[in-house]
Amino acid sequence: MAQITEMCYYIVSLLCKVVLSLIALYVVRRRIKMKRVYELADKLKNSYKPLPLIGHAYMALGTNEDRLNVLKQFSSEAINNKHGVTGAWIGMNFYVVVADPLAAEVLTKAVLVKSDMKAFRHLTGKYGSIFAPLDIWRRHRRVVLHSFSEKHLRDYIEIFANRSLTAVEELDVVADNGPFSIWDRILEYSMTSVSQSLLGMENIDIKDKEHELFMQAFSMYLQYTAEKMSQPWLRSDVIFRIMPIYKKLEKWKNVIHSFIEQVIRKNMSKPAGSPKNVMETIMETSRSFEQPFSLEELRDELVVLILASIDTSTVAVCFTCLMMAMHPECQERAYKEVMEVMKDATAPTIDHLSKLTYLDAVIRETLRLYPPVPLIARKVDEDVELPTGLTIVPNCELLISVWAIHRHPRHWGSDADIFNPDRFLKPSERPGGSFMAFGYGPRNCIGYRLAMKSTKIVLSSIIRRFRILPPSNQSQFELKLKYDVMLKDVNNFQIQLQRRK
Incomplete structure (x- = not known):
């Protein structure tokens, strides 16, 4: 018995030595492979100490408010660094956090490979251009870009204008009745407008069970994605697939995919005619390029466009409502402009929108201070030299802090944290990369012009009918923010509406 026990100890001891040797070998090989990354990391050290194996990931534990604070902390470090960047370790991966717009301009043009956002790729599939490989992205972008030309x-x-009138009628029910969250009503406007303009779903009944389930699926998928992104250990596919969250994401993904595929099939059975929505335009354009999209390609691309349209537009409108509530003088100025431009028109037209310059400035200033997507992630695959002379090397990743770039005092002034729409009405020598609410460079947001027009339409309709007031008697109420998938208000965008006489 003693000999057996001794033999077991010997085997266990030998296995431990083998395992430790393999780990040591892996560390040495990784150190050699990542030599230049470690050298870059040494140059970009900051005041936050990384822990073994997990790096700075421990700082991201906690609430979504805590995670936004971490972004602010690293953004501040990057602003104060002479190169406009700093470093962060998340697990075994090294990230370069970018806060300088000149550096961001260079990097967004040179680094086109998106960071591997597995939670979104699970939904957007193989062909969704937002995270697709470069060869797929290039072909798809050429086709999809045509769908957002000025002609289309x-x-x-007209779709967004009509939907905005419906949204105003529904808001009238809660006007003069105290504070409420405007989020759900603007989300409903975004969902129905996008469903009609992208998918051609006319006469949408939001209480229709299939459409209601589709809307719920998108909302739940984004909720669970935020949960996944906040848990670094779920980056591993092995761990992710055995966790309950995987089944939940799979369930809602299947609902979204099935709904869109059903809409596509219905559309394919219709007789050919002039395209009336984004889906039809993409189908027609891909055929004219002699590379017609398959059902799967079209589905994945529509998922991307819906994903990029709904939450970002909703966040932009809701934050602008908060800014107008906090700055009534800006709201009244925008209201007078809308009344002067539109006069007796029932709904805004594209010609009206081009003349609403102050309202445009209000929206842009809101997007500067509260960008819906405050981070852009990329994967570096070749050397890139910054204007300061620092070289960013392969095998590291980028976190371009839109939050920091939009508040950089060197480019926006000492009052960079102050809401002032007039910034966008004056000539400026700021670099183009100092404002990137819709991304920057070749992989920027394709539908940014439509997003701006949609936001302007619904806001002009709202302020024509109502005054937007703070949720309490204090106009300068404290705005608490959180960051999950998007930047959002902790209190879910509480305001009051007062009918104008």
Whole structure:
């Protein structure tokens, strides 16, 4: 018995030595492979100490408010660094956090490979251009970009204008009744507008069970994605697939995919005619390029466009409502402009929108201070030299802090944290990369012009009918923020509406 026990100890001891040797070998090989990354990390050290194996990931534990504070902390470090960047370790991966717009301009043009956001790729599939490989992205972007030309934008404006009138009628029910969250009503406007302009779903009944389930699926998928992104250990596919969250994401993904595929099949059975929505335009354009999209390609691309349209537009409108509530003088100035431009028109047209310059400035200033997507992630695959002379090397990743770039005092002034729409009405020598609410460079947001027009349409309709007031008697109420998938208000965008006489 003693000999057996001794033999077991010997085997266990030998296995431990083998395992430790393999780990040591892996560390040495990784150290050699990542030599230049470690050298870059030494140059970009900051005041936050990384822990073994997990790096700075421990700082991201906690609430979504805590995670936004971490972004602010690293953004501040990057602003104060002479190169406009700093470093962060998340697990075994090294990230370069970028806060300088000149550095961001160079990097967004040179580094086109998106960071591997597995939670979104699970939904957007193989062909969704937002995270697709470069060869797929290039072909898809050429096709999809045509769908957002000025000619086609005119076709979509009427849809958004009509939907904005419906949204105003529904808001009238809660006007003069105290504080409420405007989020759900603006989300409903975004969902129905996008469903009609992208998918051609006319006469949408939001209480229709299939459409209601589709809307719920998108909302739940984003909720669970935020949960996944906040848990670094779920980056591992092995761990992710055995966790309950995987089944939940799979369930809602299947609902979204099935709904869109059903809409596509219905559309394919219709007789050919002039395209009336984004889906039809993409189908027609891909055929003209002699590379017609398959059902799967079209589905994945529509998922991307819906994903990029709904939450970002909703966040932009809701934050602008908060800014107008906090700055009534800006709201009244925008209201007078809307009344002067639109006069007796029932709903805004594309010609009206081009003349609403102050309202445009209000929206842009809101997006500067509260960008819906405050981070852009990329994967570096070749050397890139920054204007300061620092070289960013392969095998590291980028976190371009839109939050920091939009508040950089060197480019926006000492009052960079102050809401002032007039910034966007004056000539400026700021670099183009100092404002990137819709991304920057070749992989920027394709539908940014439509997003701006949609936001302007619904806001002009709201302020024509109502005054937007703070949720309490204090106009300068404290704005608490959180960051999950998007930047959002902790209190879910509480305001009051007062009917104008």
